[in-house]
Amino acid sequence: LDPQYGEPAQYEQTKKKKPQKLANGKIKLDYGPLYHGKRQDPAMKKWRENRFGQFIHWGLYSIPGGVWEGKTYGYAAEFLKASAGISTERWNGLKDEFNPTEFNGKEWASMAKAMGAKYVCLTTKHHEGFCLWPSKYTEFDIENTPYQKDLMKEFVDAYSEAGIDVYLYYSVLDWYHPDWRTKLKTMDDVEAFERFKTFTQNQLVELLERYPQVKGLWFDGTWDQCWKDNGKFSYELEVLLKEKRPGLIVNSRLRADDFGKRHRDSNGDLMGDFESGYERRLPDPRDTSVTKNDWECCMTIPENQWGYHKDWTLTHQKNTNELLEMLAQCSSQGGNFLLNFGPNGKGVFRAEEKRIAREIGEWMKTNSAAIYGSDYAGLKKQDWGYFTKNTKSGEVYMIVFNVPISYQLRVELPKHQTISKANMVGIGQELQLEKFDSNETFVLLPPKSYTSPFVIRLELKANKKSQ
């Protein structure tokens, strides 16, 4: 804080804390992770087994869809207020136009089910501050729109009844709330932000109380100094929410530590239950260090549009096989894949999204055994694609995206293992094997053209020690 204001009692000045080293060389933290390593409780195991989720960005930004007064803005549609320099008053007026008469929760849930999504994450409040649920703590919510109804309840009920786990996205950053502050420079800032922290906590408790089926909270908008200076609050908030909802799962974007470090604390340890920094990007496919924590990659179909944008021709649109390869890579490295959809202001998904959802679902019908319940197989990554291992059955899968000109798929096994069988999943065809060297085997593909990714199930057996 500006020295002239001194240090207010109710605001712990994280900046003034000096790091203390512990005997083991780590920095002493009062507000670090709640635990270390991977959670092994049933709720987190289900999160891990799910592997594939649907992200949905839906808010007032879905009405203009990246176009304002006849001009198209290429930047992310949910940032149109900023990219088109729209006044807060004019933007907030969109509330009076929000009337998604074509929204049908059951239809949305059945599209997600057919796609093979095992969980869904919906934006309850994005940076604009508009709440998709009737909140006691603000007028800027669904209740004060022509639609009025509790859209969130219809959504949560429909997806839960379809057997899809529901997670709620919540942006701490709030362009609407008068007490939001990016930085805390004065006592007034501090006092306003204390009120904002109370508002945030109240809304989160309200969401958990209103929607008991919810499995977790997906936080965003915590990159500003105001939040970095409130590591203690973020710690206590995680504790409070998990007390309110035992088993609750939160992503790494919620937390800051004693010294303002986010995602990973000052010792490099993950805070929250899974690392959620992989946004529109994946780790290096040969990086095995990512397997140490649970993690999730969230991905857009266009280059960078989370909210509905009227014109998808402005950038590359990922095709189904491109997205399937990302899903396979995530599973192969022990991570989840959260694919984003942006319905328009009426509650309708665009044709491209419906087609991609259908095509992914088609592939998952035959091949989902290699994805659901899968994890890092512990085998050396090969150029033809990805290994996954089913944590329950122990079965190992090869998800093939790049058939080599030799039609030979190289597999390198630990010394004590050998492949006893290899079968194409779906058609069941058994494939010839050619063992060479001490621990390498070629899985031989029938020489023909392969036009979509396919899965091979491997049966491994222990080698006799003598060999």
Ligand SMILES: C[C@@H]1O/C(=N\OC(=O)Nc2ccccc2)[C@@H](O)[C@H](O)[C@@H]1O
């Ligand atoms: C999922 C996306 O998340 C966002 N911001 O992303 C990040 O903050 N990304 C991030 C943060 C820390 C590390 C790496 C990526 C939002 O601005 C965007 O509209 C969308 O909701």
